[in-house]
Structures are given as structure tokens and as C-alpha cells.
Amino acid sequence: MNLPSSVKIGAINYRIQEKEVVDNELTNWGLCVLHDNHIEVLASLSEERKEQTLIHEILHAIFCEAGFGEQDEDLINRVGIVLYQVLKDNNLFCQLGEER
Known part of the structure; x- marks a missing residue:
């Protein structure tokens, strides 16, 4: 499954980006950049x-x-x-990846 390119949360559209490196002091798997309205996910992770x-x-x-x-x-x-x-258990996640 490919990650969606964006997700709308409240009135804000957040871009979703797969990155080779995620610069976050807590973990290097993902990051939500609130001031720029985007989410980064480490590209090398399993699906x-x-x-x-x-x-x-x-x-x-x-x-x-x-x-x-x-x-x-x-x-x-x-x-x-x-x-x-x-x-996952209710097959709802796969719908998130569908482009609308």
C-alpha cells in the first residue's frame, strides 16, 4: 500500500512525505511538522x-x-x-491510501 499524499485534519491539509532521513529527537521513524502542515515518514520502514x-x-x-x-x-x-x-482489523486503513 502506498501512503496517501495528504490528509485533511480539521480545516488543514497535511502533506505526507516519505523521507530517507527524518530529523526528530524522539525517534527517526516519523515527524509531524505543524508549522508547515506536513508529515514525514521514514521511507525505509516496512509497510x-x-x-x-x-x-x-x-x-x-x-x-x-x-x-x-x-x-x-x-x-x-x-x-x-x-x-x-x-x-487494520476493519479494513479501513486501505481506504486511506486510495486517491480520491
Whole structure:
């Protein structure tokens, strides 16, 4: 599955980019760049890790758009893992990759 090229969160369109290097002090798998409205995902990850990382970064954007400036990384990790599994188990994730 190819990652979608963008995702709309609230009123904001976030571009999704696969990168060879993701510069993030917490992890090198993904990054949500809020001031530039884009999400970076490490290109060398397995497809499942890319999908899971994308969900994690989307959650960061959702929390930001909902007005949560301070974000608990542990909470994002836990919710991201469960949300990813819900999307996978219900065949909803594959719909995210379809161009509309």
C-alpha cells in the first residue's frame, strides 16, 4: 500500500512525505511538522511500520488542531497502536491510501 499524499485534519491539509532521513529527537521513524502542515515518514520502514507511524503522526496533528499544545508522547503511542489495529482489523486503513 502506498501512503496517501495528504490528509485533511480539521480545516488543514497535511502533506505526507516519505523521507530517507527524518530529523526528530524522539525517534527517526516519523515527524509531524505543524508549522508547515506536513508529515514525514521514514521511507525505509516496512509497510506496516509506515502505516503505524503515519497514524501516530496524524494523532499529533489531531491533538494540535483540537487545541492541545502540550502532548503526552506515551498517550499518543498508546492510542496510535490501538487506532492502527482498529483500522487494520476493519479494513479501513486501505481506504486511506486510495486517491480520491
